[in-house]
Amino acid sequence: MLELRPNCECCDRDLPPQSAEARICTYECTFCASCAETVFAGVCPNCGGNFVPRPIRPENKLLKDPASTKRQLRSAPCGARTAA
Structure with missing residues (x-):
């Protein structure tokens, strides 16, 4: 099951x-659509895979299987870090 990470790395x-703006790779590295497309040109900087829109878990399923609350940020530079 996907973690549904809460933020752009x-x-x-x-x-x-x-969010329809979340993009993930095969390892579930998570980025916003803007960073995935403009900063990384559609290629995951962590694993080299491509990005796809993250599926949306229906609200009633979040009660049983909630999204992750653990925020993750890349330790390596990924462009200017300005909160959107």
């Missing part, structure tokens, strides 16, 4: 479970 933008 680059700019730290909030990405709630229902």
Whole structure:
């Protein structure tokens, strides 16, 4: 099951479970659409894979299987870190 990580690993933008702006790779590295497309040109900086829109878990399923609350940020530079 996907963790549904709560933020962009680059700019730290909030990405709630229902966000259509979240992008993930095969390892579930999570970025906002803007960083995934403009900073990383569609290639995950962590694993080299591509990004796809993160699925949205229906609200009634979040009660049983909630999204992660653990925020993650890249330790390596990923462009200017300005909160969106």
